[in-house]
Amino acid sequence: MFSRYKKPGAQKPAQAGTPNLQAVEGGKPAAAPKPQPTPKAVRKSGTERVAARVTPQDKERKRKERLSDIKVELHKELLDNLNLAALESATEKDLRAEITAISNEALESMGVVLNREERQTLNSELYDEVTGLGPLEPLLKDDSVNDILVNGPQQVFVERAGKLQLTDTTFKDERHLLRIIDKIVSAVGRRVDESNPHVDARLADGSRFNAMVPPIAVDGSLVSIRKFKKDKLGVDDLVSFGAFTEEMAAYLQAAVATRLNVIVSGGTGSGKTTTLNALSSFIDDSERILTIEDTAELQLQQTHVGRMESRPANVEGKGAVSQRDCLKNALRMRPDRIIVGETRGEEVIDMLQAMNTGHDGSMTTIHANSARDAVSRLENMVAMAGIEMPLKAVRNQISSAVNLFVQASRLQDGSRRMTSITEITGMEGEVISMQEVFRYERLGLQPDGKIIGRFTATGVRSHFSDRFRQWGYDLPHSIFEPVAAE
Numbered sequence: 001m002f003s004r005y006k007k008p009g010a011q012k013p014a015q016a017g018t019p020n021l022q023a024v025e026g027g028k029p030a031a032a033p034k035p036q037p038t039p040k041a042v043r044k045s046g047t048e049r050v051a052a053r054v055t056p057q058d059k060e061r062k063r064k065e066r067l068s069d070i071k072v073e074l075h076k077e078l079l080d081n082l083n084l085a086a087l088e089s090a091t092e093k094d095l096r097a098e099i100t101a102i103s104n105e106a107l108e109s110m111g112v113v114l115n116r117e118e119r120q121t122l123n124s125e126l127y128d129e130v131t132g133l134g135p136l137e138p139l140l141k142d143d144s145v146n147d148i149l150v151n152g153p154q155q156v157f158v159e160r161a162g163k164l165q166l167t168d169t170t171f172k173d174e175r176h177l178l179r180i181i182d183k184i185v186s187a188v189g190r191r192v193d194e195s196n197p198h199v200d201a202r203l204a205d206g207s208r209f210n211a212m213v214p215p216i217a218v219d220g221s222l223v224s225i226r227k228f229k230k231d232k233l234g235v236d237d238l239v240s241f242g243a244f245t246e247e248m249a250a251y252l253q254a255a256v257a258t259r260l261n262v263i264v265s266g267g268t269g270s271g272k273t274t275t276l277n278a279l280s281s282f283i284d285d286s287e288r289i290l291t292i293e294d295t296a297e298l299q300l301q302q303t304h305v306g307r308m309e310s311r312p313a314n315v316e317g318k319g320a321v322s323q324r325d326c327l328k329n330a331l332r333m334r335p336d337r338i339i340v341g342e343t344r345g346e347e348v349i350d351m352l353q354a355m356n357t358g359h360d361g362s363m364t365t366i367h368a369n370s371a372r373d374a375v376s377r378l379e380n381m382v383a384m385a386g387i388e389m390p391l392k393a394v395r396n397q398i399s400s401a402v403n404l405f406v407q408a409s410r411l412q413d414g415s416r417r418m419t420s421i422t423e424i425t426g427m428e429g430e431v432i433s434m435q436e437v438f439r440y441e442r443l444g445l446q447p448d449g450k451i452i453g454r455f456t457a458t459g460v461r462s463h464f465s466d467r468f469r470q471w472g473y474d475l476p477h478s479i480f481e482p483v484a485a486e
Contacts, residue, residue, distance in 0.1 A: 067122060068172050070112055074103050074126060099126050134180050135169045136225070140207070146227055147269070152220025153177045159269070162414020174214075177221050181211050189314075200295070200312065203228075208295045232299040235278045243271070244418040245455045247479045248438050251421065251462070254473035255404055256282035259337075259361030260464065265368040265377075266408035271416040272365040273297050273341065275408050279363060283337060287361075290333060292326040293341030306333065323347045327354070340364040346385035348378060355401035371405035371422035375432055378402075392430045399424055399432045403464070409440075413451050425463045435460050437480065456483040 100123050107114065114122065128137035139148050139158055147159040153171035157164050171177040185192050185199050192199040197216040201209045206228030213221045233241075235249050244252075255262065256279050264279070266272045280300050283289060290306045291298050298307075308330065313320035323340065324347040330338055331354060338354050340347065343364045355362050368374035375398060382394050389397075407420035419440040425433045436458050444452040459482045462468070468475055 064170075067118065070107075070110075070114075070122065072172060073110065074106050074122070095131070096123070096127055099123055099130065133184065134176070135171055136180065139167070139169060140203075140205070140225070140227065148223070148225040148227070150177070150221070150223035152217075152222075154220075162269075162410055162416065174220050177223075178213065181213065181221060181223065184209055185211070190312075202295050202309075205230075206296065208297065228297065229274075232277050233274055235281060238274070238278055243275075243416055244438075247457070248418065248421065248455065250475060251437065251479060252279060252406070253282045254468045254471075254475060255464070256280075256361065256363075257284070258464070258467055258471040258473060260403040260467075261355040261360060261401060262363045262404045262406060263343075263374060263402055264363070264365045264406045264408060265371065265374040266365070267367065267369065267410065270408040270410045272408050274416075275406060275418065276339070276341075276363060276365055279406075280339065283361070287336040288334065289337050289339060290330045290335040291339045291341065292323055292330060294323065295341075298339065298341060300339075306330075306335075324350055327351065330354075331359075335359060337361045337363070342366065343381070345381060348381040349385050349387060352378075352382075352397050352401040356397065368407075371407060371420060371434055371436070374405050374407075375434075395430065395432050396427060399427050405434075411442075411451050413449050415451065417453070418455075423463045435463065437462055454483060457481055 103119075103123055103126060107119075125134070128134055133140065135156070136148060136150075139145050139156070142158075144160050145158045146162075149157040149159070149164070151157070153174050153176060156167050156169040158167055159165075171180070181192060181199075184203065185201050187204070188201045190199050190201055192211060192213055194213075194215060197214070198212040199210070201211075203209055203225070208226040208228070210224045211221060235253075238244060239246055239249055262279060264272045264275050266275075277299055280289075280298070280302075283300075283302060285302050286304075287302070288304045288306070289300060289302055290308065291300065292308045292310070294310050296307060296309045308326040310323045310326055311319065311321040323343075323345070327338070327340065327347050327350040331350070336359070338351075338359050339362065340351055341364070343351055343366050351362070351364060366374055366377055368377045375395075378398050379391070379394055382389065382397075402424055404424070405420075405422045406418060407422070408416065409419040410416050417440050418438075420436055421438040422434050422436045425435055427433065437460055438455065438457055440453055440455050442451055442453045446452060457480045459480065461477075461480050462475070465475070
């Protein structure tokens with residue numbers, strides 16, 4: 001058992017670097033060394049040194065974190081005190097007033113003092129949390145934003161004018177982001193969790209929503225929102241924006257009006273759906289049109305339009321309705337034209353058959369980098385559908401079904417252009433023969449990164465000129481003459 005008392009005669013061992021005051025010299029205690037002055041650099045307190053390193057960015061970050069913590073507490077107060085059942089009938093003005101009143105009372109009880117600007121910001125964010133999609137709501141209301149891309153709770157990008165930009169929008173944490181995702185998917189009867197980690201949905205305004213959550217998303221949930229444009233761009237708008245020329249528009253009007261089968265090809269975000277919308281404006285109002293999409297985005301202005309949207313399976317794995325199911329059913333509904341938002345799988349078989357069996361003038365989009373790539377993509381989709389056909393038979397089917405490829409591209413400066421219009425003219429042996437009628441030529445680059453280019457005809461007369469003339473569209477020969485080099 002250890003004693004709390006020292007044994008007689010025992011001395012505490014001297015610590016390294018500490019003078020031993022019990023040591024004797026000549027029988028007398030040794031004098032303690034004089035204390036050395038502390039250098040000025042060391043005299044500065046730790047608090048002062050930390051304060052000297054605090055930057056304006058650190059202050060702003062701490063301010064945001066503080067407001068975020070306060071907002072979490074206020075949100076809990078709102079859930080406890082707000083009449084959620086009356087949300088649907090309450091006007092925006094009344095709801096904002098009630099949120100402000102509850103918020104002010106809660107802040108007072110918490111002893112938190114905020115300036116006027118911070119209070120307004122906080123109340124606006126609380127309103128978005130209760131009625132909308134929280135931090136994403138301002139971005140959804142911003143008409144200059146085309147896409148919203150969330151990479152975890154602390155990183156939100158947007159696309160403006162074809163360019164990606166990092167925003168200062170953030171979520172409190174992963175739980176906050178998951179709560180917003182769940183709010184979106186539950187509104188459309190879907191579910192997303194570890195057992196079902198990805199989901200496609202459509203927001204109330206028509207925007208396309210896709211999310212993937214952990215454990216599939218490694219660094220936090222991934223969200224992509226393609227915003228729905230309320231005001232669709234017409235042909236005149238696209239011409240004025242420089243997407244294509246008036247001559248190309250005249251040619252496309254003749255092609256659509258004379259019921260050529262058209263495929264719009266391009267990469268993600270290249271403007272395929274916008275181009276398809278514009279081309280549909282050339283369809284006569286007396287025709288019956290059926291549209292089939294995964295997410296309804298087409299905005300046709302004709303009188304006689306039937307819209308269909310595919311549906312994924314429910315949580316039990318039942319109830320799925322594919323685009324192919326919709327397409328098969330559409331053939332029994334006496335359509336004049338069928339427009340498929342995007343062909344990406346086995347529905348390609350039914351699409352090609354529809355184009356081949358009296359539904360001329362049908363249109364769709366596919367992902368491809370050129371007209372020749374688009375043909376290869378069609379061949380691959382037929383093969384993946386499990387239909388065993390010789391390659392020559394598949395190509396015969398494609399060449400007789402498809403008349404025109406319109407290539408849409410997003411260039412490196414963010415601009416979108418119709419870079420090629422290519423006609424299918426038939427078969428040469430086992431190869432599909434094609435001819436390009438219009439193209440976009442890149443000539444250089446401006447100092448600000450803008451691409452210098454021009455649209456030009458290739459000098460090839462359209463394979464369908466006689467058809468155009470028989471339908472009353474006698475296009476002048478000058479449309480097909482190439483632009484003279486400058």
